[in-house]
Amino acid sequence: MKKAIYSIISFAALALASCSQSMLDFSPTDSGSGDEMLKSASTAITSINGVYSSMRTAGWSTTANTHQCFGIAAYNLALDAMADDLVMQGQGNGWFWGDHTYNVKSNYTSSAFRSYDVWYANYKWIANVNYVIDAAPAMAGSEADVAYVVGQAYAIRALCYLNLATWFSRTPYNAMRGTARWDEACVPIYTTGTSIKTGGQPRATLRQVYDRIDEDIDTAIEYLEKGRENSLATANKTHIGLYAALGIKSRACLAEGDWDGAYTAAKRVIDQGGYAVGTKADLTGGMNSLDKSNVIWGASIQIADQAGGYASFFAHMDNQQGAYAESAPKLINKQLYNRMSSTDVRRDWWDPNDKESPYIGKKFAFSNVASWLGDYLYMRVEEMYFTAAEAALRSENLPGNVQIARDLMNTVMAERDPKYNANYRSGLNLGATTTTWTGSLLEDILIQRRIELWGEYGRLFDVRRLGQGIDRRADDGFSEECLSGMSRRNVDLTKPDTYDWVLTIPQDELDANPNINEEDQNP
Structure with a gap:
């Protein structure tokens, strides 16, 4: 069988049968019309x-299971649900x-669950942008227009x-131990258009x-710098521009333990991007608008045709408007909530006194619940402040790094807590688990990052790279149903190197790809 390879190549036919009209913007592969589309930047942008x-x-x-599989926002929510704070x-x-109870790995033989969803979606996106990259040398259009299109293709692939x-x-890197595992198996790489x-x-x-x-994200940044004066960008925040690409680079550098690279990328966004730290008004409006000055990148969902109805982020997170969130409220871990001071405006994001659901989330809300509207926020400038602060503090090459980290924290927190002051904190100590508190400056940076990005970033990404374990407890809000289910499956999240955090490769790929077999499967 060739299911996995063929399914990527034949996506256009699948889209006709199962997707909305907007999905038909994917460039058809292995077709003359696809080749024509990619000849010019003005038409390649359609792909x-x-x-x-x-x-x-x-x-x-x-x-x-499509109501939990709606792209980037769903993946971020799943990674949050797998972690410690949501x-x-x-x-x-x-x-x-x-995802929340770690009952997904055994479903790798089905095309209806998370393994297939994540694998298929990302390789489909890679397949499409590879065609754009292949066409770049002969692509017609101004230098800026071509650079804008090709730069996004490289950024998406990265x-x-x-x-x-x-x-x-x-x-790849355990920051707690300062050790790497670069030789371990990851995923297949495809860098040209497939047939x-x-x-x-x-x-x-x-x-x-x-x-x-x-290499891809650095190439993307180079192209996107050349493409700043393009004629194709009509809604920059819905596309990966220069500063979103720098944000992606900062995330990759954090995973690699490249503190200087993470600091440089994040600091450039802060200094040059023209974004402003969100005010209380920005933070308490439902987190549903790309128009806010702190938003770097997201998805615009302003008309009913773009909305996903029940299959949408806000349906799962707007606890005030019913939908799925009514039957499965999302709460904040009590320990994390209690790390906020009484003067922190972000306390308004949760209600610890709700009678039915203590510590229920109120951070996210539809902008128009009748029409299921609300923009998805993929990246905000606040993330860059916390990244730059952490990376500066960890850097051994940045003069005055400790005070730089403190200053970054004082700047971003000034709009959140008038009494916050990082100047009295220092140190890099972290506990063995994410709820083992040390009082260090590094821990404080991470606490504020956790509070700020709750529900929107994919917390497990940070847990894994930090080298800490997770200790879920009923006293912190985790249900007996969740904890007993994990216990039956022998899930132990206190081990920072656990394979419980690693998905199994879809069976379709094992069947289709002669170079990936059962012995290559993740534990």
Whole structure:
């Protein structure tokens, strides 16, 4: 069989049967019309637009369970549900409960669950942008227009390989121990447009995949700098521009333990991007608008045709408007909530005194619940402050690094807590688990990052790279149903190198790819 390879190549036919009209913007592969589309930047942008459209659309990346498979926002929510700070009060309709209770790995033989969803979606995005990259040398258009299109293609590919590495391998660097595992198996790499004759690649090593990410994102940044004055950008925040690419680079550098690279990328966004730290008004409006000055990148969902209805982020997170969130409220871990001071404006994001669901989230809300509207926020400038602060503090090459970290924290926290002051903190100590407190400056940076990005970033990405374990407890809000289910499956999250955080490779890939077999499967 050639299911996995063929399914990527024949996506256009699948889209006709199962997706909204916006999904048809994907460039058709192995076809004359696809070749024509990619000859000019003004038409090649259509393929890029289709990728972005699919990144917020449900119904194409799996054969079922589509209400928990709606692209980037769903993956971020799943990674939050797998971690320590977002607590699901109950199973509700079942969506994200498998992620939350670690009952997904055994479903790799089905095309209806998380393994297939993440694998298929990211490799489909890679397949589409590879065609754009292949066409770049002969692409017509102004230098800026071509650079804008091709730069996004490279950035999307870097992001996809970072996504795949996060889900299907262990982290390359353990910051707690200062050790790396670059030789471990990661995922296959494809860098050119695929055809019906394309053979499957073996699993590359973590070193090879992260080298690919680094090269792609650096190439993207170079192109996007040249493409700043393009004529094609009509809604910059819905596309990966220069500063979103720098944000992606900072994330990859954190995973690699490249503190200087993370600091430089994040600090450039802060200094040059023109973004402003969100005020209380920005933070308490439902987190649903790209128009806010702190938003770097996201998905615009302003008309009913773009909304996913129940298959959407806000349906799962807007606890005030019913939908799925009513039956499965999302809570904050009590310990994390109690790390906020009484003067922190972010306390308004949760209600510890709710009678039915103590510590229930109020951070996210539809902008128009009747029409299911609300923009998805993929990246905010606040993330860059916390990244730059952590990276500066860890750097051995940055003069005055401790005070630089403190200053960054004081700046971002000034809009959150008038009494906050990082100047009295120091140190790099972290506990063995994420709820073992040390009082260090590094821990404080991470606490504020956790509070700030709750529900929107994918917390497990940080847990894995930090080298800490997770100690879920009923006293912190985790349900007995969740804890007993994990116990039955022998899930132990206190071990920072656990394979419980690593998805199994879909059976379709094992069947289709002669270079990936059962012995290559993740534990």
